[in-house]
Amino acid sequence: MARGFTLWFTGLSGAGKSTLASQLCDVLLERGMKVEVLDGDVVRQNLSKGLGFSKEDRDTNIRRIGFVCHLLTRNDVVAVAAAISPYRSIRDENRKLIGRFVEVYCKCDLDTLKQRDPKGLYEKALRGELPNFTGVSDPYEAPANPEVTVDTAAEEEAASLGKILQKLEEMGYVPAADERGYTDGEEDAIKERLRELGYI
Amino acid sequence: MLFRRDHHRKRAYVLGLDGVPVGLLRRLAAEGAMPRVAEILGTGNLKQMRASLPPVSSVSWSSFMTGANPGEHGIFGFTDVDPQSYRLRFPAFGELAVPTFWDRLGEAGRRCCIINQPATYPARPVAGILISGFVAPDLTRSVYPADLLRPLERISYRVDVDTVKARDELDRLLDDLDALLETRLRAMDYLWKQEAWDYFEVVLTGTDRLHHFLWNAVERQDDPRHARAMRYYRAVDAVIGEAWDQFHHGRSADSEGDGFLILSDHGFTTLRQEVRLNAWLREHGYLSYRSAEPTSVADIAPGSQAFALDPGRIYINLQGRFGSGCVKPEELAELRTEIASQLSQLAFRGEPVVAHIFTNAEAYRGPRSPSGPDLVVLGTNGFDLKGTTRANEVFASTHFQGMHTWDDALVWCALPIAENPEISDLAHVILDHLGV
Numbered sequence: 001m002a003r004g005f006t007l008w009f010t011g012l013s014g015a016g017k018s019t020l021a022s023q024l025c026d027v028l029l030e031r032g033m034k035v036e037v038l039d040g041d042v043v044r045q046n047l048s049k050g051l052g053f054s055k056e057d058r059d060t061n062i063r064r065i066g067f068v069c070h071l072l073t074r075n076d077v078v079a080v081a082a083a084i085s086p087y088r089s090i091r092d093e094n095r096k097l098i099g100r101f102v103e104v105y106c107k108c109d110l111d112t113l114k115q116r117d118p119k120g121l122y123e124k125a126l127r128g129e130l131p132n133f134t135g136v137s138d139p140y141e142a143p144a145n146p147e148v149t150v151d152t153a154a155e156e157e158a159a160s161l162g163k164i165l166q167k168l169e170e171m172g173y174v175p176a177a178d179e180r181g182y183t184d185g186e187e188d189a190i191k192e193r194l195r196e197l198g199y200i
Numbered sequence: 201m202l203f204r205r206d207h208h209r210k211r212a213y214v215l216g217l218d219g220v221p222v223g224l225l226r227r228l229a230a231e232g233a234m235p236r237v238a239e240i241l242g243t244g245n246l247k248q249m250r251a252s253l254p255p256v257s258s259v260s261w262s263s264f265m266t267g268a269n270p271g272e273h274g275i276f277g278f279t280d281v282d283p284q285s286y287r288l289r290f291p292a293f294g295e296l297a298v299p300t301f302w303d304r305l306g307e308a309g310r311r312c313c314i315i316n317q318p319a320t321y322p323a324r325p326v327a328g329i330l331i332s333g334f335v336a337p338d339l340t341r342s343v344y345p346a347d348l349l350r351p352l353e354r355i356s357y358r359v360d361v362d363t364v365k366a367r368d369e370l371d372r373l374l375d376d377l378d379a380l381l382e383t384r385l386r387a388m389d390y391l392w393k394q395e396a397w398d399y400f401e402v403v404l405t406g407t408d409r410l411h412h413f414l415w416n417a418v419e420r421q422d423d424p425r426h427a428r429a430m431r432y433y434r435a436v437d438a439v440i441g442e443a444w445d446q447f448h449h450g451r452s453a454d455s456e457g458d459g460f461l462i463l464s465d466h467g468f469t470t471l472r473q474e475v476r477l478n479a480w481l482r483e484h485g486y487l488s489y490r491s492a493e494p495t496s497v498a499d500i501a502p503g504s505q506a507f508a509l510d511p512g513r514i515y516i517n518l519q520g521r522f523g524s525g526c527v528k529p530e531e532l533a534e535l536r537t538e539i540a541s542q543l544s545q546l547a548f549r550g551e552p553v554v555a556h557i558f559t560n561a562e563a564y565r566g567p568r569s570p571s572g573p574d575l576v577v578l579g580t581n582g583f584d585l586k587g588t589t590r591a592n593e594v595f596a597s598t599h600f601q602g603m604h605t606w607d608d609a610l611v612w613c614a615l616p617i618a619e620n621p622e623i624s625d626l627a628h629v630i631l632d633h634l635g636v
Contacts, residue, residue: 026346027325154308154309155307155327156306156311156328158306158325158327158328159307159309159327161325162306162325162327181290181292181294181295182290182321182322182337185337186338190290190335191288191290192364193335193360194278194290196364196366196367198412198474198510198584198598199278199510199511200279200496
């Protein structure tokens with residue numbers, strides 16, 4: 001049975017894609033799955049080194065990440081991509097290529113992003129110092145039908161994480177929560193404790 | 201943290217006292233054994249509250265945390281049976297069929313900090329902190345997020361007392377209860393300082409253990425361990441006082457005072473006799489076993505019409521529901537009425553043993569109701585209805601001194617609460633208070 005799939009986080013810079021991808025990775029590893037994270041910022045340092053931020057370069061970058069995700073997915077690895085991936089058509093192209101594809105839209109309003117702005121990028125972009133900055137001077141096309149939408153301006157991290165996990169469980173991509181009961185050893189221990197308290 | 205905070209919105213704090221009946225708290229406050237509780241009780245309303253059916257922690261706490269009836273959340277006891285093999289199984293937190301109110305708080309961007317919540321093992325992600333309580337067998341899987349494990353280990357955090365030794369070493373049990381309460385307090389202090397939260401909860405389960413093994417010491421002044429039991433309750437009182445002070449520290453009582461709740465998941469009373477329902481079913485020809493020494497209902501013989509699980513749950517061995525089910529669906533209602541009618545006449549030395557029998561339809565509502573027992577039987581005070589298969593005699597004395605009760609759990613708060621509350625009402629009260 002195929003175990004690999006691609007979890008694709010899309011959203012504006014600072015919306016929480018990398019944070020959630022990293023936490024999801026930990027949870028999936030705990031559940032015994034093989035996981036690889038492809039973070040947009042990291043990919044641009046190696047696989048896509050030299051590419052800029054024109055539409056053509058952005059498309060190439062996202063296609064490359066999609067191709068690697070495809071290879072990982074067909075080899076039973078969970079590929080977790082966290083990249084702005086602003087254009088819907090390229091994301092959909094990747095969806096078609098990969099098949100087992102779960103799109104997570106990290107939604108966050110611009111005011112919140114401007115407040116967070118840990119690297120001061122929004123401030124620079126709004127002053128006109130950063131050309132082609134998605135959401136300010138470059139377009140972002142939100143997904144029409146993502147499998148999961150997380151509103152990171154309003155939700156706690158754990159709530160967003162829970163929502164994604166629930167969808168993955170529903171889709172049968174990760175073991176469902178209700179299958180994660182007791183181990184045999186734990187069941188024996190529970191039986192013993194219930195007996196001591198007169199419940200069995 | 202990545203996401204939004206708002207320090208001006210209301211918060212709530214729940215102090216859970218496992219197995220403390222309303223009358224006991226009221227008495228200990230009035231007699232001076234719980235002075236901080238006495239102060240607090242004067243500022244709100246202490247009410248008698250109905251627990252779940254059956255009144256047992258796994259079911260009652262599940263009803264509390266979901267605001268739902270067992271027919272909706274699907275947890276009917278610490279144990280259940282596999283419908284094909286009749287093997288005993290132990291429902292885990294993952295089997296809860298509806299979301300908890302903390303899930304709803306998380307979706308609304310609120311943060312929880314929950315310590316020692318029974319029936320939440322293995323712990324799963326919440327918006328904040330969750331430390332599972334009984335029956336959690338392994339602290340590693342009781343903690344969310346996982347990086348909280350190390351700090352808890354550093355304060356020697358434990359889920360429960362050593363109940364193996366409790367039976368024979370009651371003084372040691374009392375020492376162990378003190379130590380357990382101390383670790384709970386350390387966890388409260390640690391998380392209080394470390395975590396931002398909108399909803400804080402700590403459940404003290406030592407009270408339930410004390411009552412199971414040493415109820416007489418709590419109730420009777422002439423019991424040799426009475427003073428020691430009262431010392432434990434004074435320590436519980438100090439923890440409640442500490443929680444109250446923490447909750448109000450730096451905040452005005454006007455904005456926060458009404459978010460503090462004290463509650464229990466069921467009451468307790470003196471246990472006089474255990475009543476073994478499977479022995480009674482066997483005596484009356486409804487149940488037989490394949491083995492001369494049955495160890496569980498998995499040893500049920502074909503042709504058996506009914507069996508019981510702890511506490512007070514009777515299941516009709518229905519065709520289509522159970523693997524060896526022999527009762528036809530059209531016979532169900534008549535058999536259920538017959539068993540209820542005979543059982544309601546059960547007496548011990550002339551005293552009635554059964555206080556009330558609920559049918560499934562009377563006790564439960566919701567899509568999971570068909571998974572519940574056909575009858576839920578409540579004993580009169582003193583008669584504890586058990587599901588053991590290991591006994592031939594219907595009545596027996598036991599080393600346990602206390603038993604659970606249904607209709608005298610407690611809730612104290614200053615928020616408006618229904619006149620005759622049940623434990624599943626409270627989730628809605630808390631969500632309303634928090635504006636979710």
